[in-house]
Amino acid sequence: VKPPQQARSQKTLENMLDAAEAMIAEGGVASVTVSEVVRRAGSSVGAFYARFPDKDALLSTLHQRSCGEALATAELALDPARWVSTDFARAVFEVVRFTALQCRERRGLMLAFIAMAANDRAYAERRAQLDDGLAALLHAFLSERRDEFTHPDVRLASTVAIRLIMGSLELGGLSRQPDDPENSLPDERLAEELSRAVLAYLGAPISVGRLRRS
Amino acid sequence: VKPPQQARSQKTLENMLDAAEAMIAEGGVASVTVSEVVRRAGSSVGAFYARFPDKDALLSTLHQRSCGEALATAELALDPARWVSTDFARAVFEVVRFTALQCRERRGLMLAFIAMAANDRAYAERRAQLDDGLAALLHAFLSERRDEFTHPDVRLASTVAIRLIMGSLELGGLSRQPDDPENSLPDERLAEELSRAVLAYLGAPISVGRLRRS
DNA sequence: TGTACATCAGTGAACGCGCGTTCACTGATGTAC
DNA sequence: TGTACATCAGTGAACGCGCGTTCACTGATGTAC
Numbered sequence: 001v002k003p004p005q006q007a008r009s010q011k012t013l014e015n016m017l018d019a020a021e022a023m024i025a026e027g028g029v030a031s032v033t034v035s036e037v038v039r040r041a042g043s044s045v046g047a048f049y050a051r052f053p054d055k056d057a058l059l060s061t062l063h064q065r066s067c068g069e070a071l072a073t074a075e076l077a078l079d080p081a082r083w084v085s086t087d088f089a090r091a092v093f094e095v096v097r098f099t100a101l102q103c104r105e106r107r108g109l110m111l112a113f114i115a116m117a118a119n120d121r122a123y124a125e126r127r128a129q130l131d132d133g134l135a136a137l138l139h140a141f142l143s144e145r146r147d148e149f150t151h152p153d154v155r156l157a158s159t160v161a162i163r164l165i166m167g168s169l170e171l172g173g174l175s176r177q178p179d180d181p182e183n184s185l186p187d188e189r190l191a192e193e194l195s196r197a198v199l200a201y202l203g204a205p206i207s208v209g210r211l212r213r214s
Numbered sequence: 215v216k217p218p219q220q221a222r223s224q225k226t227l228e229n230m231l232d233a234a235e236a237m238i239a240e241g242g243v244a245s246v247t248v249s250e251v252v253r254r255a256g257s258s259v260g261a262f263y264a265r266f267p268d269k270d271a272l273l274s275t276l277h278q279r280s281c282g283e284a285l286a287t288a289e290l291a292l293d294p295a296r297w298v299s300t301d302f303a304r305a306v307f308e309v310v311r312f313t314a315l316q317c318r319e320r321r322g323l324m325l326a327f328i329a330m331a332a333n334d335r336a337y338a339e340r341r342a343q344l345d346d347g348l349a350a351l352l353h354a355f356l357s358e359r360r361d362e363f364t365h366p367d368v369r370l371a372s373t374v375a376i377r378l379i380m381g382s383l384e385l386g387g388l389s390r391q392p393d394d395p396e397n398s399l400p401d402e403r404l405a406e407e408l409s410r411a412v413l414a415y416l417g418a419p420i421s422v423g424r425l426r427r428s
Numbered sequence: 429t430g431t432a433c434a435t436c437a438g439t440g441a442a443c444g445c446g447c448g449t450t451c452a453c454t455g456a457t458g459t460a461c
Numbered sequence: 462t463g464t465a466c467a468t469c470a471g472t473g474a475a476c477g478c479g480c481g482t483t484c485a486c487t488g489a490t491g492t493a494c
Contacts, residue, residue: 004436004437005435005436005437006436006437006489006490006491008436008437008438008489008490009436009437009438012437012438028332028333029333030333033479033480033481034480034481034482035480035481043438043439044438044439044440045438045439045440045441045481045482045483046437046438046439046440046483046484047437047438047439049481049482049483050436050437050438051437054481054482055480055481055482111332111333112332112333114328114329114332114388115328115329115330115332115333116329117388117389118242118325118326118328118329118332118388119242119243119244119325119326119329121391124388124389125389127388127389128388128389128390131385131389156399156403156407157407159398159399160382160399160404160407160408160411163381163382163385163386163404164378164381164382164408164411166381166385167377167378167380167381167382167383167384167385167386168374168377168378168381168382169381170381170384170385171345171377171380171381171384172377172381174328174331174332174338174341174342175331175338175339175341175342175345176342177335177338184373185370185373185374189370190374190377193370193371193374193415194374194378196415197374197378197411197412197414197415198411200411200414200415200417201407201410201411201414201415203414218469218470219468219469219470220456220457220458220469220470222456222457222469222470222471223469223470223471226470226471247446247447247448248447248448248449249447249448257471257472258471258472258473259448259449259450259471259472259473259474260450260451260453260470260471260472260473261470261471261472263448263449263450264469264470264471265470268448268449269447269448269449
């Protein structure tokens, strides 16, 4: 990806990324065509190829941007300072619930990048890096609360917990009809059970029903 | 999909499905072209279109076949009779480990169908049905062992446990390099932690280290 | 401050590759009498 | 048991659509003197 030399071309580039993101969210990667991207970005095909060597580079760049945003969001959500005065179980629950919300909001993008990762090594690697980053953040959070759970290996527990949470939520995103009103397992309920599972795995005692109180 | 009238065309059809499956496992859905499928199947393009209305139908049929096989495999693995004389925790561990093995063996196919489900409602629905089927089987298994864990809602617990297991394993399949020798979290280790998580979530007491003894 | 030139940025019609699909045809299998 | 006919199964060259990519060109911005 050729970095722009002037402010206006930087703006053009961002418009293209935004257009691609919107199109993915609406109709998946398959619906992203260069001509439609540039049409939405108010640009032209030539301008596109002046910035990106090819179409793949656009999607790669977008993926990088999305991973960065996700990590930044997690950094805020998992900041230990934010939870100092909150009960451990409650904090875990809130984080899981927030994550579930984020996944639902960005469902289209998330699914598209899952599909890309399934087919393309580069996406899989960026994805793995994101998971590592999330695990590191969770590790920092858990280290602050070391005396509130019993799992002997905090690092391992962080990695596995991220897998449990992200895996379940993504699998949920895969199968759920977004418009199904009477879903057998709504997000809120899943988040609650998921929290219980994570807390139980960590070895943090929790009384039944406590989570639901807000 | 037009059902064949003679045995030989049934064979042709199966050859095509097998060819497509092999190609997916090797190079993902993108590598599947009609001409290559028929070449491998020792058939011809016309024969293809006499069976399938279009290329999508081939992949759909293959997905149905795979889901059926997966469910049949799970039916054997989760048959309560098979585990009557086995410790509960050990049985859960063995099942999770077996599932992890299956996922690794069918990694290519699994990833391809995840990608399809991300882009196509029909695949997502079949996938959701498979998960429901797995949950039902787990529910039957757990019902036989009702007195060995404390989770109050067996049905809910079954659904969530399937999500935890399949989600984590699939997410693992997404990010892992299959050829990386020094993976930070090898299958065996993940299966163990995953079992602990599931057991803890179910409320089945387990002493540390017990799982590893074989 | 103005002029000339270089580089950056953008335009969109035209090209062409790959792959799904069609179709006119040949061969194989089954059935009626 | 043999012959005629109908249907099923298979063949592969040719077509054409869609979309990524190229390229010859115009316009905008910056810089030197």
